[in-house]
Amino acid sequence: MTLSENIKNLRKRAVMTLEQLADKLGVTRQTVSKWKITYLFRMQIYCLRRQMFLTLR
Structure with missing residues (x-):
């Protein structure tokens, strides 16, 4: 799994948008x-x- 896939999966598990993660x-x-x-x-x-x-x- 790539880094971007890991970020996306973690973000989705936490029900976050990319912008919320950045914040x-x-x-x-x-x-x-x-x-x-x-x-x-x-x-x-x-x-x-x-x-x-x-x-x-």
């Missing part, structure tokens, strides 16, 4: 669309996944 991460929708794997991105995704997991429980 939670404090960036624009275009930024989320263009991101590549970096340390900062990984940390933001980790925090977001943790938040989504806690929300889904």
Whole structure:
């Protein structure tokens, strides 16, 4: 599974639009669309996944 597929799946599980995800991460929708794997991105995704997991429980 690619990074973009992972983001899309996590976003759908949390019932979020791309814009809502960007707002939670404090960036624009275009930024989320263009991101590549970096340390900062990984940390933001980790925090977001943790938040989504806690929300889904």
